[in-house]
Amino acid sequence: MTHSIAKPADGLFRCAALSAIKHDYVARGVMSHPRFQLVVVADDPQVPDWAHERNQQLADDFRVPYVRDVERALREFDVQVAIVSSAAERHCDLSIRAALAGKHVIQDKPLTTRSSEADRLVAAIEQSGVKFLMWNRNFLPGVLEASQRIAAGEVGRLLSVHVDFYFAKDAGPTKGSRRPGYPPIDWLTFQLAAHTDGSDGAVGHEAIGELSNEGIYPLGYLQMLVGTRVQRIFARAASHFHQVNADNQVEDLGSMTLEMEGGVIASIAIGRNGASSHPNGGEMKLQIVGTAGALVVSEGRPDIGFYYRDQPAREPRQRRVAGENDFLLAENFAQAIDQDCDTILDARASRHIFATVTAALKSSQTGQPVDVE
Amino acid sequence: MIRLVANGDESRWQAVSARVRGGSIRGTPDLDQLPSDSYDAVLLNNPTPRETESIGQSLAQGKHVLIASPVELSPAGLESFTSTAKRAGVQFAVVNFDRYLPSRQLLRQQLDAGKLGRVGLIRMYRWETDQANSSAHQSTLSARLVLDLDLALWIMGLAPHVVFATEARLPQDTGHGRTIQVHLGFPNGPMAMIAYSSALPAGDDYRSLSVVGSSGAAYSDDHQNMQLIYRGDRPQAVRAEEGIRQLVNLTQDFIEAIQTQRDLSPSLTEWSRLNKVTHAVEESLASRRAISLEGS
Structure with a gap:
């Protein structure tokens, strides 16, 4: 079942960082744009302790809660954007879950490690009507x-x-x-x-x-x-x-x-x-x-x-x-949402x-x- | 003292002669006009077809001959000259002039000293105008692309086992030269890529060479070697050239080879190997497949 697409009432995009365990540069990059605000960090409860530690660190840095339940965080924190920077093999799974919950998705590279997951992601994004951006360096x-x-x-x-x-x-x-x-x-x-x-x-x-x-x-x-x-x-x-x-x-x-x-x-x-x-x-x-x-x-x-x-x-x-790569990527994403056009x-x-x-x-x-x- | 003669501009070779040890060199627009007892060896840099024809005669007269490419020589021609040189007891060599660029010589020294470790990747760019493409080699490829193939083989120190090449093909493609990408694979993993184009507008060419080794890398790039001139509007970039040293290096090496009787025939083996790779590039362009050279 899909949810309606989340839209910000005040022009601000409330963001959830999902499994910020690889590096936190994506979440920090998105936050360089004043229209984006990190409100929660979340991950699945069964991830190993080192992953919880890294998630907690990001949450502490931004003074936001860390929630060990992805669906609950997406549901209860009025989130419009999910930022995924997990282990590569979990990228698509988290992005798909966010998309199906009606959240726009910014994801770290690589897309995935399996072609079946890549196909599933494209289907989920297009079915949900949300925007997707793979973090990149095109605006250097x-x-x-x-x-x-x-x-x-x-x-x-x-x-x-x-x-x-x-x-x-x-x-x-x-x-x-x-x-x-x-x-x-x-x-x-x-x-x-x-x-x-x-x-x-x-x-x-x-x-x-x-x-x-x-x-x-x-x-x-x-x-x-x-x-x-x-x-x-x-x-x-x-x-x-x-x-x-x-x-x-x-x-x-x-x-x-x-x-x-x-x-x-x-x-x-x-x-x-x-x-x-x-x-x-x-x-x-x-x-x-x-x-x-x-x-x-x-x-x-x-x-x-x-x-x-x-x-x-x-x-x-x-x-x-x-x-200005970080800002311009975030701006590109915001425009894609505002104007219902493709991301870079x-x-x-x-x-x-x-x-x-x-x-x-x-x-x-x-x-x-x-x-x- | 080894007395060399060379084709081409007299004053340029005079400047070279002032810089070499153990010999002298003088340039002449017409080698035939020189008395044969006035020199010991002939250096032909980028020879004309007429000058190439005179090679056999020089060898037969007991003159050492070195040809600095680009050169139009068939494998049969090479073999014939080699036999003549052997009979006359003189040296005959064909070399890639580009190997003698000071930057390439320094690169060779650093590689030989092991400073860069095992070479893993060679990346070359050569862009020029269509007019510069004289296609002096026997193949249909640009002679300069062939020289870059030689440079890749020389730096890598071995022959590739797989060759792939492709070419830009625009619809209604007319009149802007050739743009070719050559990709070489070497045994046990190393690789090389050469991006060649003769599509540049009239003016300077562009060259770049980078070599990535297991413990370091070298970058010789026109992009880094530019001086700027400001005369209004956008500044102009002018390449800092490597000057006469390329000719001096070539001449000195030839003199020393003659003096020490160092065998130059490996250059002919290398040239034959280059011919095989060149043909593989052409075959790949025609077939759109990668060509295996294993066992060749």
């Missing part, structure tokens, strides 16, 4: 710059779009460092330990590689910049850097060649390349060719450099400034990104290009 200044120049016709008709998307982050011991006789690294145990310094990736029982976990970002760029879908993909993937990835047989380095509808080609290089691979968090770039010109855009600009004596090794030297990355678009990554992983195993379903 560099990406907007590229988008606006393309829209203005400065490069003519698009021929190719390329994205370099490297995170200069470590993920535990380097590949090949495990001594003989030592057990493989358990994925969840590692991610939980890594949470303390923010170097954790996809928290959950299911190991997830970089294509699945971070691929949404560059694929989201393509979706916005090209405006058509991926038809076919050829990909390579490897666990090249980190023992935890090798032990759990998921990639930390990947490359994709994509054929888009309308004849445009694209490529993405993505990796968790290690902290030593770049001084400023990782090279992220858009390189675009059109019939009348080309664009080379750094995703990280504008920035400002800071260098000083006794600077901590992990502190970024270049700091990004003037970014809705459920169907997110489903397509999931299908693209699935095809990429298949291609990397078969060595042949794969059609995106």
Whole structure:
């Protein structure tokens, strides 16, 4: 049974953070917009203690209740928006439950770990008539710059779009460092330990590689910049850097060649390349060719450099400034609700990104290009 | 002292000669006009078809010959010149001029020193104008794309086992060059991607090379090497070029190879390997399938 769609009486959107256990950046990002107000944090009662602790922490920070009953929180706190940032394998379940309760949904990446769940989510969102937004980076200044120049016709008709998307982050011991006789690294145990310094990736029982976990970002760029879908993909993937990835047989380095509808080609290089691979968090770039010109855009600009004596090794030297990604995503979501239009990355678009990554992983195993379903 | 002659601009080679040790080099617009006893070796940089035809004669006269690509040489032509060089007891080599760019040389040194660890990913961009695409290689691919394939193989230090390529195809596609994506897979996981386009409007080209290793990465990108000029309206970006050092590196390496009798024939093996990969790229473009090179 579905509920009527919740509408704010005062223009404010009351939000519930559902299982804010991965990172709380989505909930905090949404709250950068004054029309959104966090009123409750909620999760299922049976989640482990560490999950309750993280939820409680967010609730304490915002001085709102933490409720160990998702349905009750959605029902009793007059919520219009659910923000889902759970373990990846629970994303769809929580989003579907919120949608069927008539709540608009903002969800962390990845969409899901199973295609059946992705289909179920699309059906639930469309059946409920609520809005869905996959949290993304499409409104970073560099990406907007590229988008606006393309829209203005400065490069003519698009021929190719390329994205370099490297995170200069470590993920535990380097590949090949495990001594003989030592057990493989358990994925969840590692991610939980890594949470303390923010170097954790996809928290959950299911190991997830970089294509699945971070691929949404560059694929989201393509979706916005090209405006058509991926038809076919050829990909390579490897666990090249980190023992935890090798032990759990998921990639930390990947490359994709994509054929888009309308004849445009694209490529993405993505990796968790290690902290030593770049001084400023990782090279992220858009390189675009059109019939009348080309664009080379750094995703990280504008920035400002800071260098000083006794600077901590992990502190970024270049700091990004003037970014409004969080606010603009929230604004996009609010407009979609107000004007009943699509969000920048809705459920169907997110489903397509999931299908693209699935095809990429298949291609990397078969060595042949794969059609995106 | 090794005496070299080279095709092309005299003053440019004079500047190179002033910078090399153990030899000298001079440029000439017409090699045929030089007395054959006035030099020991010939360096042909981007030779014309006529200059290419003269290679056999130079080798037969006992001159070492190095060709810096792009070069139009069939496998049969390569074999013929190699046999002539062996009979004459001289060196014959074909090399990718781009390997001698100071940035590429430094990259090679850092890789050889193990600073970047195992190479996992090579990412290259080369965009140019349609006029720049001289297609000097025997294939239908741009000669410069072929050189980038060579660079990828050189950096990786091994041959790919799978090759995939695709091309932008717009409806009513007319007159804006080719835009090609090449994707190489290497045994045990490493990968390389080359984004080539000859669709740029008239003007400068764009190049970028990044190499991601298991313990570090290198980025050589025109985007980072731009100077700005302000003359009203938007500023202009002008690339900081690597200058004459590319020619000096090439010449010095050739001189040392002759002096030390270092065998240059591996360059021919590499060129043959490159031919196979180039054909695989063409085959992939035509068939829209990935081409396996295992066992080739």
